[in-house]
Amino acid sequence: MGEYIRGVVVKLHLTPEQEVMFKKNYGCTRKTHNELLNKYKAKYGDDSTKIPTKTELNQFLNESKEELPYLRQTESTSLQQARDDLHKAFTNSAKSKRHHPPKFHSRKKTRPSFRQTIRQDKKPVENNTVTLRKHGEIEFSTSVENLDLLNSPETKFNNLTVYYDGLKHYAVFNIETNPPEQLSLTEEHIGCDINSNKNGWLVTSDGQKEFFDVDHDNQMIKHINRLMSRCRKGSRRWKKLQKRLQKWYNKRTNQLDDYIEKLTYQIVKKYDTIVFEENYSTIKILIGGEQNMVFPLSRFIKRLKDKFQLYKPKADGVQFVKSKNTSRTCHHCGHINKELDVKTRNWKCPNCNKILDRDVNAAINILNRWFNGGSLKNT
Template identity: 25%
Template structure:
């Protein structure tokens, strides 16, 4: 199974220059080969004896005119030749049509390489560039297939790693766990652990509100003076600021969810969760903030595919199962508990329950009973 992970990277100035050079060489070489093919085709049509021009990178770099090709890594260039061959073969199969020339202004700045790359925590290594800092560590274990370096329109650099995770299946283990979606915490485990969502949203929320308020003020000013928004520098600047906060929130949220779902699927053979109807719950305003905050459905999605990769089992317990009403000690159904009841005493056996821990234990018991 091949998995891709795209990570923001922070090349220093020298590395940025090297990336730019490689983007340029890759684009040049693509256009060079495409032009050569078209010319060869035309000439051959006119004269069947025409000797085809078969100049490649290896011979180009030896010429004075194109010696600058030596300054970049060779692998991305041979990759270009392969990509072009593929594009030719697919001309009639895919919707892309005949391969096109890449313009400096509009074509995507990227290149792919596979030779000699290494990853070490928050750094990765590519030839001629050296160790480059990454925003996060690589999510997958397995064999590194290749990496694509790219620059987005915003100017940010990214590395997309392709990892072969064929041997991703883990050895079966005995641990099982139940999880309950929390209101005070992201989720609560049957082990008694309460997992916080680090308040990623709320810590940034204040800043977001302030910056958004500024943005709407600038919008008002622009309207008042009948100015086009494209021309309002202050407005555009502020818009970017707000977008960056949104981006930060979503990155933090994703990192949190991935770390947690990886840890849980590493450490447990069976994971039992409640099959929540999140859409239905979001309609309830009091709950809406917490639930959309904690992105439960994205979390379940991650658990689902990570369980599949690792050979684990995810069990969804019916959402009408009264997990917060049953006493996990004696099995007595103690009746409905309002949301603000965080702790209760079983009227049958007298056991004091933390609402959420008790619920997650019930979810686990219920989930396991289905497969016993």
């Protein structure tokens, strides 16, 4: 068995008693995080940059259990995982400025979740049933492929994270299994230009344009929000609309995740190299012309890098080039049209009279710059 770590998500089917226990565990995990952080700030001050040791945090945890006896009634390893997560957050904030110092978890902004460790000599899954400490046996549903993977004797379980999305409870198994079969090299390369979703948020040097349309979802979310504004907060109709709103939020998020996973795999399978402009992270892509959802470009690029490393480690993978004049330069003759404005989507080269699509032309120039040795990063 290889050391390939992956996550498998399953949908849990709880009894009413188990659902009450889960909600208690969610609350105790969040309370533990806040109590440990509060004790740290009381000892070192709000502006302290000192990283607490695991021994200190463990002492804070024991003190919290003495002060709040109901913490002892929940599953113990989930509280220990909250302690370890807090220590990791302190460590990451000290290493990099990208990571902010740990903050208190609020009930409204924090997704309810807890994580349990799994003993190495124990297999928690049997058929479509998972056994959790303190919660007993719980039935779950997933795809046939994931079910076979979880029941395989070669699969090693590390831990299990349970979370609540506002409607349903899910579990994420962290497992070690055999790595997937690597893809063969195709010797195909592609350049990509990033735009607004109106003209295709991703335009390739082959002339393909990718669109991601969730405009209907956005309109439904707006409609339900308007209906909720006319209801008394906490009323039966308001609660019913709240569940309906959460359903549309979850649907939109799931569509985006599924779209990113499928598109990145298709690109990696077909091409050995994909070239972008270096300023991809500064471009905001509006979905359906609305500003309430921005396409996560950084996550899309990261998934591409991960899939290249997993399926094609010998390929050039994701590359970056400088973005200056990629749209204004004619890829046919090299003439730079300095008079080209942003609103013009199709233009005629004044030098060679070739009619160009602005975005496809930019994608071709991006690929040509990489071929001419203009790569900025290698992955």
